[in-house]
Amino acid sequence: MSKFTLPQETTPPISRRDVLYRGAGIAGTALLGNFAGVQWAYAEDKSAIGTWPAGSQGDTVYIGAAVPLTGTYAAQGEDELKGWQLAVEHINTNHELMKKLAPKIDKGVLGKKVELLSADSAAKPNQGVQVQQTFINQKKIILMTGSTSSAVAVALNKFAQREKILYMPGISGSNDTTGKDCVRYGFRQGFYGEMAANAIGPILVKTFGKNRKAAFMTPDYTYGHTTTKSVEDYLTKNAGWTVVTNQVSPLGTQDFSQYLTNIMNSDAEFLINVNWGRDAVLSTQQAKQFGLIPKMTLVLPYQIPFIAKEAGPDLTAGVFAATDFWWTLEDKYPLAKMFVDAFRQKHGYRPEWGAENAYVSFAHWARMVTQAGSFYPPDVIRQFEKGETIPSLLGDVHYRPQDHQCVRPVVIVRGKAKKDMKNNEDFWEVVEIVPGDTVIQPPDAFGCKPGDYT
Amino acid sequence: MINWANFISQCFNGLVLGALLALISSGLTIIYGTLGVLNLAHGAMFMLGGYAGWVAWSYSGSFLVAILAGSLFVMLVGLLTERLIIRYFYARPPEDQLLVTFGLGIVFVEAVRFFFGSLSKRLPPPDALVGITPLGFMMYPTYRLALLGIVAAALVLLYFVLYRTRIGMIVRAGIEDATMVSSLGINVYRIFMLVFGIGAMAAGFAGVVNAPVVAIAPDVGDAILVQTFVVVVIGGVGSFPGAVLGGLIAGEIISITSMFNPAYSYVMLFVAMTLVLVLRPHGLLGTASRE
Numbered sequence: 087m088s089k090f091t092l093p094q095e096t097t098p099p100i101s102r103r104d105v106l107y108r109g110a111g112i113a114g115t116a117l118l119g120n121f122a123g124v125q126w127a128y129a130e131d132k133s134a135i136g137t138w139p140a141g142s143q144g145d146t147v148y149i150g151a152a153v154p155l156t157g158t159y160a161a162q163g164e165d166e167l168k169g170w171q172l173a174v175e176h177i178n179t180n181h182e183l184m185k186k187l188a189p190k191i192d193k194g195v196l197g198k199k200v201e202l203l204s205a206d207s208a209a210k211p212n213q214g215v216q217v218q219q220t221f222i223n224q225k226k227i228i229l230m231t232g233s234t235s236s237a238v239a240v241a242l243n244k245f246a247q248r249e250k251i252l253y254m255p256g257i258s259g260s261n262d263t264t265g266k267d268c269v270r271y272g273f274r275q276g277f278y279g280e281m282a283a284n285a286i287g288p289i290l291v292k293t294f295g296k297n298r299k300a301a302f303m304t305p306d307y308t309y310g311h312t313t314t315k316s317v318e319d320y321l322t323k324n325a326g327w328t329v330v331t332n333q334v335s336p337l338g339t340q341d342f343s344q345y346l347t348n349i350m351n352s353d354a355e356f357l358i359n360v361n362w363g364r365d366a367v368l369s370t371q372q373a374k375q376f377g378l379i380p381k382m383t384l385v386l387p388y389q390i391p392f393i394a395k396e397a398g399p400d401l402t403a404g405v406f407a408a409t410d411f412w413w414t415l416e417d418k419y420p421l422a423k424m425f426v427d428a429f430r431q432k433h434g435y436r437p438e439w440g441a442e443n444a445y446v447s448f449a450h451w452a453r454m455v456t457q458a459g460s461f462y463p464p465d466v467i468r469q470f471e472k473g474e475t476i477p478s479l480l481g482d483v484h485y486r487p488q489d490h491q492c493v494r495p496v497v498i499v500r501g502k503a504k505k506d507m508k509n510n511e512d513f514w515e516v517v518e519i520v521p522g523d524t525v526i527q528p529p530d531a532f533g534c535k536p537g538d539y540t
Numbered sequence: 541m542i543n544w545a546n547f548i549s550q551c552f553n554g555l556v557l558g559a560l561l562a563l564i565s566s567g568l569t570i571i572y573g574t575l576g577v578l579n580l581a582h583g584a585m586f587m588l589g590g591y592a593g594w595v596a597w598s599y600s601g602s603f604l605v606a607i608l609a610g611s612l613f614v615m616l617v618g619l620l621t622e623r624l625i626i627r628y629f630y631a632r633p634p635e636d637q638l639l640v641t642f643g644l645g646i647v648f649v650e651a652v653r654f655f656f657g658s659l660s661k662r663l664p665p666p667d668a669l670v671g672i673t674p675l676g677f678m679m680y681p682t683y684r685l686a687l688l689g690i691v692a693a694a695l696v697l698l699y700f701v702l703y704r705t706r707i708g709m710i711v712r713a714g715i716e717d718a719t720m721v722s723s724l725g726i727n728v729y730r731i732f733m734l735v736f737g738i739g740a741m742a743a744g745f746a747g748v749v750n751a752p753v754v755a756i757a758p759d760v761g762d763a764i765l766v767q768t769f770v771v772v773v774i775g776g777v778g779s780f781p782g783a784v785l786g787g788l789i790a791g792e793i794i795s796i797t798s799m800f801n802p803a804y805s806y807v808m809l810f811v812a813m814t815l816v817l818v819l820r821p822h823g824l825l826g827t828a829s830r831e
Contacts, residue, residue, distance in 0.1 A: 155658070156649075156653070156658075156758070156759055157759055157762075160653075160658035160757075160758075160759075161657075161658045161659045161660075164658055306803050333798075333802050334801075334802050334803040335802060335803075336803075336806060338762075338763055339763075340754040340760060340763055340764070341557060341753065341754055343553050343556070343557060343684070343795075344550060344553055344554075344557070344794060344795040344798035344799075344802065344805065345798060345802055347546065347549045347550055347553050347678070347795070347798075348546060348550075348798060348799060348802070350549070350678065350679065351543060351545055351546035351549055351678070364660055364755075364757055367660055367755065368660075368754055368755055371662075371755060372753070372754075375672075375681040375683065375684070375753070376672070376679070376680075376681055377672040377679050377681070392659060395659070396659055396660055396662075396755075398662075
């Protein structure tokens with residue numbers, strides 16, 4: 087550039103000033119171009135979203151749990167919390183079990199310690215959302231969890247999508263959570279109404295035959311309505327059962343006498359109790375007081391942690407239930423055994439399915455984040471959506487990209503009589519482990535439209 | 541189409557439910573009527589009764605001991621609460637009184653949760669009352685039948701204390717006009733303390749006798765508190781007969797509505813309360829001067 091060739095006679099001479107201008111122009115354009123290029127790439131994949139990147143810039147990343155510690159679901163909520171706490175502890179200490187579920191953890195995820203924050207949701211949607219909002223404001227949480235009530239799960243689903251923060255519900259039995267209310271930012275590990283119905287239905291029909299009469303007890307919110315419908319659909323369409331009455335009660339009912347009186351005056355042969363938490367314990371105990379049990383056969387389509395402990399094995403003996411996990415599966419699955427041992431050592435009792443679901447949810451999240459190598463939420467979502475086969479406590483599972491539901495086994499258990507119990511927590515025997523893909527509905531059956539990544 | 545067997549069953553069921561509501565509400569209403577304090581810890585006292593009874597039963601195995609222990613313990617809690625806390629709130633605005641009783645309720649519930657955990661406890665009925673009794677039109681749990689009798693007896697006793705004793709007369713006079721009673725040289729504070737104790741005892745007693753029906757848990761009183769408020773509003777604030785009438789009406793509304801659509805049971809209860817508030821603002825048996 088230092089030397090100019092002399093102009094030919096036919097072309098006009100270029101002034102030094104022009105050269106200066108053009109040079110500056112080219113240089114400037116190049117610079118701008120580069121700069122614009124950087125900007126463009128940033129905007130395409132990694133502009134700040136939700137609590138990213140602020141939430142993962144320190145030494146610690148935070149997870150917020152809105153879990154019922156009071157009210158009808160308090161006992162189950164406490165159990166879930168213990169599962170999450172154990173998972174976080176195992177992530178931060180490279181526990182052998184966690185290493186098997188999420189091999190790339192290294193005393194934390196992506197070089198950060200994980201810390202769990204929790205507060206009471208009382209199983210109320212507005213309280214759950216408030217709790218998470220506080221955690222976002224104060225600690226910039228990068229993952230939300232909690233629910234136990236699907237009403238909370240659905241609310242937190244919407245909240246997760248709005249705030250662009252990942253959400254893994256704890257226990258959530260409603261079809262809607264990964265159905266019509268599904269979101270891009272939500273992933274459910276556990277089983278739910280439709281899977282439970284399709285798993286327990288065939289066993290009920292095989293055991294009790296066709297054309298039977300059933301009464302339902304249903305809690306009055308999304309979990310109850312969708313689960314009752316799924317079980318009812320299975321039994322009426324496949325085996326000609328009739329539903330003689332469906333008693334819908336509000337969450338937190340204590341005296342079920344008026345509902346039970348209606349059932350007593352029906353000619354039901356089966357009492358299908360969809361109530362959950364303490365509602366299930368109370369309604370079942372009172373059904374016995376009214377003589378409905380053992381006159382009618384009790385069925386629990388969506389098993390409740392601790393129901394056998396609280397209501398007593400007299401009530402649950404012989405009862406069929408569908409569940410996510412029961413501790414005697416440790417005999418069959420080595421990872422289940424490791425979990426039961428670790429949990430029992432820490433808490434002094436064998437875990438029920440709330441704790442299992444909680445633990446595995448976090449393990450799967452840790453796996454996805456470490457595999458993706460990024461906390462950036464769309465990267466983690468896409469990692470889940472690859473639908474890779476991954477381990478769980480009950481063998482291999484995978485998440486469906488369409489609705490973010492984990493395709494996992496449903497366990498059918500039957501209550502043991504007291505005399506058959508081998509220890510004081512040996513309440514259920516596993517009757518069957520039903521593969522998830524045989525009981526799950528097509529991904530579009532419940533109207534899931536997950537929404538955007540950003 | 542009404543199934544008449546079911547209708548009669550539900551009416552009977554409403555009677556049992558209503559009697560229990562009447563007992564709890566009568567405690568709430570005499571406290572409010574006499575002291576002018578709306579006791580938002582009343583539900584928690586109901587719960588405390590259940591736990592105290594359960595503890596006594598665990599040690600003694602006797603249901604009768606459980607009832608005595610539950611009632612007396614909650615009465616003691618009531619007396620102490622009045623003497624140590626509520627007394628300093630009589631002269632303060634009603635919102636302060638609401639806040640302090642609400643806060644007390646939280647303290648009671650969380651203290652119980654701390655010591656006993658969230659899993660529910662079972663207090664079984666006495667052996668003689670286990671099982672089902674045929675009533676002709678329906679089979680009914682024997683203990684619930686007995687409960688009807690127990691609660692009715694307690695209400696009669698409360699009636700006797702309020703209407704046939706000198707203390708009762710002073711209490712009723714205090715409900716109508718506390719200033720006048722005080723100017724007659726009666727120690728109103730001692731009466732107030734006693735009334736708070738008796739009101740709390742009614743809740744505690746109900747908590748024990750209800751425990752075999754519903755099992756006890758730390759927040760067992762929350763739902764009951766809302767229902768008893770509805771009962772008091774329907775029956776008339778400060779009126780003992782109003783609480784009994786309101787309780788029975790509430791019980792019947794909840795039971796009979798559930799025959800048609802259980803999801804509307806509690807909606808109808810609030811509809812009834814709204815109607816009463818519109819048509820008879822001081823309740824069915826209340827008088828305007830008490831409010």
